[in-house]
Amino acid sequence: MAGNKDFDLYRPSEEHDELRKVVRSLAEAKIAPYAAEVDEEGRFPQEALDALVAADLHAVHVPEEFGGAGADALATVIVIEEVARVCASSSLIPAVNKLGSLPVVLSGSEELKRKYLGPLAKGDAMFSYCLSEPDAGSDAAGMKTKAVRDGDHYVLNGVKRWITNAGVSEYYTVMAVTDPSKRSKGISAFVVEKSDEGVSFGAPEKKLGIKGSPTREVYLDNVRIPADRMIGEEGTGFATAMKTLDHTRVTIAAQALGIAQGALDYAKGYVQERKQFGKPIADFQGIQFMLADMAMKLEAARQLTYAAAAKSERLDGDLTFFGAAAKCYASDAAMEITTDAVQLLGGYGYTRDYPVERMMRDAKITQIYEGTNQVQRIVMARNLP
Numbered sequence: 118m119a120g121n122k123d124f125d126l127y128r129p130s131e132e133h134d135e136l137r138k139v140v141r142s143l144a145e146a147k148i149a150p151y152a153a154e155v156d157e158e159g160r161f162p163q164e165a166l167d168a169l170v171a172a173d174l175h176a177v178h179v180p181e182e183f184g185g186a187g188a189d190a191l192a193t194v195i196v197i198e199e200v201a202r203v204c205a206s207s208s209l210i211p212a213v214n215k216l217g218s219l220p221v222v223l224s225g226s227e228e229l230k231r232k233y234l235g236p237l238a239k240g241d242a243m244f245s246y247c248l249s250e251p252d253a254g255s256d257a258a259g260m261k262t263k264a265v266r267d268g269d270h271y272v273l274n275g276v277k278r279w280i281t282n283a284g285v286s287e288y289y290t291v292m293a294v295t296d297p298s299k300r301s302k303g304i305s306a307f308v309v310e311k312s313d314e315g316v317s318f319g320a321p322e323k324k325l326g327i328k329g330s331p332t333r334e335v336y337l338d339n340v341r342i343p344a345d346r347m348i349g350e351e352g353t354g355f356a357t358a359m360k361t362l363d364h365t366r367v368t369i370a371a372q373a374l375g376i377a378q379g380a381l382d383y384a385k386g387y388v389q390e391r392k393q394f395g396k397p398i399a400d401f402q403g404i405q406f407m408l409a410d411m412a413m414k415l416e417a418a419r420q421l422t423y424a425a426a427a428k429s430e431r432l433d434g435d436l437t438f439f440g441a442a443a444k445c446y447a448s449d450a451a452m453e454i455t456t457d458a459v460q461l462l463g464g465y466g467y468t469r470d471y472p473v474e475r476m477m478r479d480a481k482i483t484q485i486y487e488g489t490n491q492v493q494r495i496v497m498a499r500n501l502p
């Protein structure tokens with residue numbers, strides 16, 4: 118697995134290129150055939166999980182010392198990008214495994230790392246990330262979920278909303294208020310297990326896209342957990358949650374790149390085949406210009422995303438700006454490119470007989486989660502290079 122921390126800012130190494138080939142062929146053979154069905158039926162892509170676990174690609178970011186593949190941030194981006202190229206829902210398996218577990222990687226004790234990263238690396242458990250609540254989305258620090266100390270334990274109560282892979286994951290990083298007088302500095306992070314008494318889940322949300330990725334509420338009803346499940350010190354949970362997003366917004370950018378690449382590849386093939394006015398529509402300059410713009414936007418987004426991945430790997434000081442910029446730019450590009458792909462297929466593009474309408478619906482979420490693109494602009498403005 119690629120693990121070279123000194124890679125060129127903009128150019129993946131030969132190892133990264135090799136990884137891309139491996140993931141692409143696995144994704145085309147074992148994930149793509151189920152993508153339309155998973156979307157249509159709104160079911161979890163079990164085939165994708167099985168294939169990713171069998172190839173050790175389900176949580177590549179886990180460090181080697183905890184039994185993982187030890188992939189660098191760019192390698193993780195490439196895995197997510199190539200899975201998203203065929204099925205965005207499936208790409209949330211490696212992406213959210215990183216999102217959910219990164220707080221433990223960044224701030225957890227040695228014992229927490231050993232206990233929770235090992236099963237994740239083996240494919241025995243998935244990890245989710247619980248920050249958002251019904252009344253605390255963009256203003257996540259306004260959360261109400263509480264964790265109250267009781268001897269050697271904490272007791273958690275509250276509702277987390279929009280939790281990706283809820284119900285499927287064994288482990289949940291939960292941000293909760295431990296000192297209501299301190300707002301964001303009174304928030305702590307904990308690992309909660311699905312099997313902890315008092316944990317339950319809401320009905321799956323009925324969504325526009327990524328229909329194969331379960332999104333549910335997580336209910337915490339007097340969930341009593343040992344105090345050593347706290348990630349880092351009391352009051353550091355919000356800072357850990359934000360530091361995590363600096364890194365994982367790069368993986369949402371990767372997802373956007375993959376979705377856009379899938380749509381561009383499909384449209385490129387279609388315009389060669391489709392004939393109007395006695396010739397392939399690819400012969401019309403109006404069509405060629407659209408494809409040129411799509412490819413140009415995609416490549417600009419890719420360069421920014423890979424630069425951000427390099428910064429994530431090196432823990433550069435300007436990662437906060439770059440993570441937000443990559444996520445915002447790549448997701449906006451993906452929305453434009455997938456919309457243009459539907460346009461290039463004409464009426465056929467508007468039907469479920471072709472994959473581009475699914476890609477357009479899936480692209481939309483990349484502008485919303487891990488902070489909306491308005492929030493990304495707030496983050497960038499506060500961290501201008």
Ligand SMILES: Cc1cc2nc3c(=O)[nH]c(=O)nc-3n(C[C@H](O)[C@H](O)[C@H](O)COP(=O)(O)OP(=O)(O)OC[C@H]3O[C@@H](n4cnc5c(N)ncnc54)[C@H](O)[C@@H]3O)c2cc1C
Nearest residue numbers: 246247248249254255279280281332486487488489491492
């Ligand atoms: C499918 C899906 C999966 C998700 N997965 C997870 C997950 O796994 N874990 C998790 O914790 N969360 C998850 N989320 C939550 C997601 O991160 C939030 O939906 C998002 O942060 C926006 O919060 P909100 O929905 O409450 O919107 P709101 O915060 O209510 O925003 C509504 C609108 O107001 C805008 N807005 C808000 N504040 C400002 C401002 N200051 N300036 C300008 N505009 C502003 C927003 O950009 C948006 O357009 C998921 C969401 C979805 C839909």
